Amino acid sequence: MLTGDLRTRSARSTSMMRSQPTTVSEKELDPKTKARMALESVGFDLQESQQYIEYARGLSGKLGRFKGGFRWLYLCAAGFGAGAVAVAICSVLKLVNEAKVGAQEQLFQAGYGLGVRYLAWVGSSLVLAAVAGFLVCYVEPLAAGSGIPEIKCILNGIDLPNVLRMRTLVAKALGIVCSVAAGLPCGREGPMIHSGAIVAAQFTGASAGPLPTPxxxxxxxxxxxxAGAAAGVAAAFGAPIGGVLFAVEEGASHMNPTILVRTFVCSAVAALMVRFFAGPRGEATAWGTLGADVPVEFGRFAVQSYTIFELPVFALLGIFSGFAGALFNFLNLKLSLWRMRWVGPRGHWRFLEVLIVTAVIISFNFFAPLIKGGSTAMGDFDVSQTLFVASGxxxxxxxxxxQERIDPWMLLFFALIHYLQTVWTYGLGVPSGLFVPSLLGGAAFGRLVGQAAQGVTLLGARPGVYALVGAAAMLSGMARITISLVVILMETTGDAEFGVPIFIVVMAAKWVGDVFNEGIYDLHIHLRHVPLLEHRPEKHLLALRAGDCMAAPVVCAPQISRVQDLMDMVASCRHHAFPVVQSSSGHFVGMVERNTLMHVLLLGGKCGAFSDCAEANGKGKVAVSYSNMIRHGFPQCPPLASVREAVAAVPEDQEIDLAPYANKGSFTVEEDAAANRCYVLFRTLGLRHVPVLGPDHTVRGIITRKDLLAAAEHGEHGEHGASAGAPSPASEARKDSPGECGADGSQGAGLPEPLGGRVAEV
Amino acid sequence: MLTGDLRTRSARSTSMMRSQPTTVSEKELDPKTKARMALESVGFDLQESQQYIEYARGLSGKLGRFKGGFRWLYLCAAGFGAGAVAVAICSVLKLVNEAKVGAQEQLFQAGYGLGVRYLAWVGSSLVLAAVAGFLVCYVEPLAAGSGIPEIKCILNGIDLPNVLRMRTLVAKALGIVCSVAAGLPCGREGPMIHSGAIVAAQFTGASAGPLPTPxxxxxxxxxxxxAGAAAGVAAAFGAPIGGVLFAVEEGASHMNPTILVRTFVCSAVAALMVRFFAGPRGEATAWGTLGADVPVEFGRFAVQSYTIFELPVFALLGIFSGFAGALFNFLNLKLSLWRMRWVGPRGHWRFLEVLIVTAVIISFNFFAPLIKGGSTAMGDFDVSQTLFVASGxxxxxxxxxxQERIDPWMLLFFALIHYLQTVWTYGLGVPSGLFVPSLLGGAAFGRLVGQAAQGVTLLGARPGVYALVGAAAMLSGMARITISLVVILMETTGDAEFGVPIFIVVMAAKWVGDVFNEGIYDLHIHLRHVPLLEHRPEKHLLALRAGDCMAAPVVCAPQISRVQDLMDMVASCRHHAFPVVQSSSGHFVGMVERNTLMHVLLLGGKCGAFSDCAEANGKGKVAVSYSNMIRHGFPQCPPLASVREAVAAVPEDQEIDLAPYANKGSFTVEEDAAANRCYVLFRTLGLRHVPVLGPDHTVRGIITRKDLLAAAEHGEHGEHGASAGAPSPASEARKDSPGECGADGSQGAGLPEPLGGRVAEV
Structure with missing residues (x-):
């Protein structure tokens, strides 16, 4: 082979790869784009390089069976863990609550006045809230809130950093005990769901033993x-099926019967765990008893019938709750925007806010029952008074x-106050779920309706049933959850009879709410500019072509590349994946991911992947095996410095054939394909990037979820796909800056999404 | 433009299209391939031609909102219809059963002997069975069996003809009343599910009014x-959530939250309908009462607790049921093969078999209780005797x-006999569901275990609970249903407490059963060689390339084609879709479906789609609009004769640009992509055909679900993907014969799947 020939080719390939990054300074970007760029997505697509196929075939014989067995083991362990966290939270919470109420009792009996009792009550609440606030404001900001938006993002394919860390779990679990015990309108259920997901995530990282990778x-x-999130729901409500459906409805854009069953195993274990401890903890039943003797969270209904004439009343209640939920979301959104602007996600101001809000709410709730008159001792309160000071x-x-009629004016007063307090609390710097507060608010409204309807002909009106239905409606109006909510309430009241009425109100509330705004979780996700792919593809995405929303040009790697050129390419940009193209024709061959490329560069020298003429020697051979990469920490990226070092030791002008490492089956779309189709691909199959091919089979651009969302939003604001020729907002906004490969060890290599560089040829 | 130029091009394009079909006579094909070729699949993919996009944009403004409204209306109506069918079946069944038992009573009181009573009993059963058998053997063979396999196939994307016709509904609904009333071990639930699906399907065809197409x-x-199938389950068991989950688990390979909610609306209406009538029919409650006062199908459990120590016992019961279910499937498979060979799907032999089986089973069950001794009057039977003659x-x-202890020997005797009778009955020429018979068999075994365990320390052993658990286990062992079964049993006993124990047995039974064979529905689907895409992609599909399983060469249509050439192409083959390729370079442009092409040819003359130089005149313009096609019956194919007539009227050498009618975004795969990836695409996105592109962006072949399955099975029988170079079984077996376009008016144009033709160029 002539050296001249080689030189020519490598000169060309160098120019093919080397990008001239046109850095756009960070200031020029709007905050949304900036926020989005800081987030990475995760690719759930099948890896299908020759390298992986060889590995998988080797594995299927020996370890295939064990792999399946270990998966069930892990699932059970995750369920067990999620259950244990829930049991721990509930048990501690019970103790703290008993202590707080007991202290009041003792102070009253010791003859102390209202002032002292007030100070004791608010003081203990402030201490608890301070602990919760400290954990959020100074330890782990991600422990704030319910955690459901975060889990939803992760299941959607966005790698939010730190959400699944042990530290977050500790802060969240400890924090939620404190914020609930402080008396704030917080639910422990959301955080339990988050905790379950964290516990399960530990197993995916910890499987480094006999089965290193699966x-x-x-x-x-x-x-x-x-599965962990489902187990969290199951543990929170003792509702295994509700948990699975919650994971389907809120989380997984991608679901099939196999995953369904796995999720169910995990949540059944969690539910079993919780139910096992719930009976004895309530001191009602002997150890080992399960079933109906175990107290369920919201109690069982003795009478479980209703008439068909009540269904319209329920529907009206649902419509009302839809309005109330939409208003809640609107108010909370405004408040959250104010908080983002003036308080920030952590630090002193946020901590101070926690203390102030706690002091105000707890003080108010301490004195509110007293406007009714009567004894000032908590022990003597009637139901309408207890509502203010009891746990959710x-x-x-x-x-x-x-059974007895609750004073309707006090009930209305409580319902309104509680509604406003919940608006104020959600988004505060403490862990706080939304399930129980919104159920409570809804139950109060529902009970009001039920008491009003009592005695009306044809209606069997039992106020408790109306409270149940109202609770479901309010939660659905806020969070827009439907089926899973029905099942959770069925399981948590231990009865399957109210399925249809609950379903009716839930749907009514959701439809009405959806007219005004999105669910509260989605609103909070959008506040952070997370590029979440919702279920319903935008209608105008049908009229937009893939070519309109792709980022171009793309940094491509020629199939036969010089090692040094590849090193330069990797170092000069932060793209997550590179299309591999035929050196001569520019035809698309496959996609190679950054982490694979880095490992190949790191290990190629030792494994003999490089040669001075790759086309002739060992073309198409897998020199760096997948299992070898795994031993070196794959799928994490190796540090750039050590790759550089390894490459420096390679003699100059060595080449490598990238084909065996490229995902040759990678999904591609035509330039003329509708953006809608890309959307479906991304969402259903969990992709991270799709190369866009022109009619001559060359790479014209690349699409990521951020491009798609930007295009969708651009289209929404009036400009339609008709402007096909003009540069798309995505390709404009997304010039990338060169940078080091962050070796932060997080999943997915910790790098921003790949994007348009500049390519001289191709 | 020069005419010579045009001539050259049209000559080339003619050679491009005209295939030389190498007919393989039908005899050469093995029965499986033949059976598969007779079936068509349905494409659920997005249509994305310029034509459709223009239509959709026009629609979204005016009719978009109505469309959504009508959908809900249709869903409710479908649920209502499914409920009405179920109510009708149950009510008639109740009357017939009462008459049968009443007659026995009267005969006994009138002093008639055992012989007369026997003749009356068997005679009435034979008459009923004859009606059921007649409906299957002479009216509609598809009314046989449970219908669940058929629905599963349809949801998977296979267009089984006649399954969703009104005639099938009538035969099925009438037949199931008769076969159940005859006393055969048949359940009415499967047929109700099928009926629900048929009712819903009527709406998809009937929407020709104000909203012609959606x-x-x-x-x-x-x-x-x-949604209709889910409504059927909901109606059969009064279990709306179970219905939805059943649709997810058994049916839909493709599911998202929006569809989930729609399905739920439909099944909630059905459940409500059934529950509304169930109370008054049982004469227990006033009209309009719902909830727990309505009797549920399998009765409510008064005591609903169990201990943790019973869980292992349940698990053992599950393992046993897994074995029993697998044996059931094995025996029934052998019997079904025998039936396929000697009895056939319809006709006299099948009818005769019905009568013989009925006579034997009913006679046996009439005398079996008497071996215990005691009175011979049915009214005096104890529980163990009643089992033989009562309805399921x-x-x-x-x-x-x-509550009382059932004679264990009689119970064991019944359990075994019933098991064998169910094996014998399933697949007989009568409508017959499997749910109730297998639940009954399982309940008998479970009750035996429960009675044996009663009194053992630590076990709370209530025999009824064991019967419930055993019932779930047996059904899961046969049908391998999991989550939906748990929920159905929860709802149908009106209680959510037994979720975890039922889940444990169900999983145990499924796992054990899966070691030996598939679920009974899948076995019956495979018996008919239906190309069903199961959930789990075969492992060795990872090693197989798309190029190995595609059918090639493909009949392609050049983008600019002569009208006559297109007519010849359509007439000479029965392919369902044609890749459109650039006339000059052969690069892939998009896919055009046969029905679109036929309509364009039919209407093009009137609409001005043809010109003598398409490249110059009106290139890229949509001349035949989508709504125009719809007015002419799209998506059904117009009759070939009328298309021929329309084309004959077109002056010679007129051309058409196919680009506006081609689905430009059509998913494609690279030749080197793993077959596994195609499998995922087909299953998840519901595709019908995927063109395979070479590295130069020309069409190398096309893959259909049948190709994929053939490749998978080929691989299974020892030959692995290593033989990549050799011609694949798919491409060998699938030369197609030319034929007329069947204008049978059925969905999807009634044509066999597109198959490899032969192309001179490209």
């Missing part, structure tokens, strides 16, 4: 997290099952 | 059928809720 690949990891699930039980 | 497009139609759900209620 659970590290992203689709497996995602399924584990989904106790209050819900009262509203569901209380 | 529900005719295949994805909408499929979702309606899924009555017997299940006895086993679930009977």
């Amino acid at each position: 659970y590290r690949i992203t689709p497996e990891a995602r399924d584990m997290v989904a 699930d106790e209050a819900i039980k009262q509203l569901f099952h209380g | 529900y005719r497009i295949t994805p909408e139609a499929r979702d309606m059928v899924a 759900d009555e017997a299940i209620k006895q086993l679930f809720h009977g």
Whole structure:
């Protein structure tokens, strides 16, 4: 082979790869684009390089069976863990609550006045809130809120950093005990869901023993997290099926019967765990008893019938709750925007806000029952008074099952106050779920309606049933959850009879709410500019072509490349994946991911992947095996410095054939394909990037989820796909800056999304 | 423009299109391939031609909102219809059963002997069975069996003809009343599911009024059928959530939250309908009462607790049921093969078999209780004797809720006999579901275990609970249903407490059963060689390339084609879709479907789609609009004769530009992509055909689901993907014969799947 020939080719290939990054300074970008660029997505697609196929075939014989067995083991362990966290939270919470109420009792009996009792009550609440606030404001900001938006993002394919860390779990679990015990309108359920997901995620990272990889690949990891979240729901409500449906409805854009069953195993274990401890903890039943003797969270209904004439009343209640939920979301959104602007996600101001809000709410709730008159001792309160000072699930039980008529004015007063307090609290710097507060608010409204309807002909009106239905409606109006909510309430009241009425109100509330705004979780996701792919593809995406929303030009790697050129390419940009193109024709060959490329560069020298004429020597041979990469930490990127070092030791002008490492089956779209089709591909199959091919089979651009969303939003604001020729907002906004490969060790290599560089040829 | 130029091009394009079909006579094909070729699949993919996009944009403004409204209306109507069918079946069944038992009573009181009573009993059963058998053997063979396999196939994307016709509904609904009333071990639930799907399907065809199309497009139609099937389950068991989950688990390979909610609306209406009538029919409650006062199918459990120590016992019961279910499937498979060979799907032999089986089973069951001795009057039977003559759900209620101890030997005797009778009956020429018979068999075994375990320390052993658990296990062992079964049993006993134990047995039974064979529905699907795409992609599909399983060469249409050439192409083959390629370079442009092409040829003359130089005149313009096609019956194919006539009227050498009618975004795969990836695409996105592109962007072949399955099976039988170079079984077996376009008016044009033709160029 002539050296001249080689030189020519490598000169060309160099020019092919080397990009002239046109850096756009960070200031020029709008905050949304900036926020989005800071986030990475995760690819759930099948890896299909020759390298991986060889590995998988080797594996299927020996370890295939074990792999399946270990998966069930992990699932059970994750369920067990999620259950254990829930049991721990509930048990501690029970103790703290008993202590708080007991202290009041003792102070009253010791003859102390209202002032002292008030100070003791608010003081203990402030201490608890301070602990919760400290954990959020100074330890882990991600422990704030319910955690459901974060889990939703992760299941959607966005790699939010730190959400699944142990530290977050500790802060969240400890924090939620404190914020609930402080008396704030917070639910422990959302944080339990988040906790379950974190527990499950630990197993995907920890499988480094006998079965090094199976659970590290992203689709497996995602399924584990989904199962963990379901287990969290199951543990929170003792509702295994509700948990699975919650994971389906809120989380997984991608679901099939196999994953469904796996998720169910995990959540059944969690539910079993919780139910096992719930009986004895309530001191009602002997150890080992399960079934109906175990107290369920919201209590069982003794009478479980209703008439068909009540269904329209329920529907009206649903419509009302839809309005109320939409208003809630609107108010909370405004408040959250104010908070983002003036308070920030952590630090002193946020901590101070926690203390102030706690002091105001707890003080108000301490004195509010007293406007009714009567004894000032908590022990002597009637139901309408207890609502203000009892814990959320106790209050819900009262509203569901209380037989006597509750003073309607006090009930209305409570319902309104509680609604406003919940608006104020959600988004505060403490862990706080939304399930129980919104159920409680809804139950209060529902009970009001039920008491008003009592005695009306044809209506069997039992106020408790109305409270149940109202609770479901309010939660659906805020969070727009439907089927899973129905099932959760069925399981958590231990009865399947109210399925249809609950479903009717839930749908009514959702439809009405959807007219005004999105669900609260989605609103909070959008506040952070997370590029979430919702279910419904935008209609105008049908009229937009893939070519309109792709980022171009793309940094491509020629199939036969000089090692040094590849090193330069990797170092000069932060793209996550590179199309491999035929050196001569520019035809698309496949996609190679950054982490694979880095490992190949790191290990290629030792494994003999490089040669001075790759076309002749060992073309198409897998020199760096997948298992070898795994031993070196794949799928994490090796540090750029060590790759550089390894490449420096390679003699100059060595070449490598990238074909065996490229995902040759990678999904591609035509330039003329509708953006809608890309959307479906991304969402259904969990892709991270799709190369766009021209009619001559060359790479014209690349699409990521951010491009798609930007195009969708651009289209929404009046400019339609007709402007096909003009540069798309995506390709304009997304010039990337060169940078080091962040070796932060997080999943997916910790790098921003790949994007348009500049390519001289191709 | 020069005419010579045009001539050259049209000469080339003619050679491009005209295929030399190498006919393989039908005899040479093995029966499986033949059976598969007779079946068509349905494409659920997005249509994305310029033509459709223009139509959709026009629609979204005016009719978009109405479309959504009508969908909900249709869903409710479908649910209502499914409920009405179920109510009708149940009510008639109740009357017939009462008459049969009443006659026995009267004969006994009138002093008639055992012989006369026997003749009356068997005679009435034979008459009923004859009606059921007649409906299957002479009216509609598809009314046989449970219908669940058929629905599963349809939701998977296979267009089984006649399954969703009104005639099938009538035969099925009438037949199931007769076969159940005859006393055969048949359940009415499967047929109710099938009926629900048929009712829903009527709406997809009937929407020709103000909103002509939306529900005719295949994805909408499929979702309606899924919703209808769910409504059928909901109506059969009064289990709306179970219905939805059943649709997810058994049916829809493709599911998202929106469809989930739609399905739920449909099944909630059905459940409500059934529950509304169930109370008054049982004469227990006033009209309009709902909830727990309405009797549920299998009765409510008074005591609903169990201990953790019983879980291992349940698991053992599950393992046993897994074995029993697998054996059941094995025996029934052998019997079905025998039936396929000697009895056939319809006609006299099948009818005769019905009569013989009925006579034997009913006679046996009439005398079996008498071996215990005691009175020979049915009214005096104890529980163990009643089991033989009671209807399935009555017997299940006895086993679930009977307080006294049932004679274990009689119970064992019944369990075994019933098991064998069910094996014998399933697949007989009568409508017959499998749910209730297998639940009953399982309940009998479970009750045996429960009675044996009663009194053992640590076990709370209530025999009824064991019967419930055993019932779930047996059904899961046969049908391998999991989550939906758990929920159905929860809802149908009105209680959510037994979720975890049922889940444990169900999973145990499924896992054990899966070691030996597939579920009974899948076995019956495979018996018919239906190309069903199961959930789990075969592992060795990872090693197989798309190029190995595609059919090649393909009949392609050049983008600029002579009208006459297109006519010849359409007439000479029965392919369902044609890749459109650039006339000069052969690069892939998009896919055009046969029905679109036929309509364009039919209407093009009137609409001015043809010109003598398409490249110059009106290139890229949509001349035949989508709404125009719809007015002419799209998506059905127009008759070939009328297309021929229309084309004959077109002056010679007129041309058309196919680009505006081609689906430009059509998913494609690279030749080197893994077959596994195609499998995922087909299954998840519901595709019908995927063109395979070479590295130069020309069409190398086309893949259909049949190709994929053939490749998978080929691989299974020892030959692995290593033989990449050799011609694949698919491409060998699938030369197609030329034929007329069948204008049978059925969905999807009634044509066999597109197959490899032969192309001179490209």
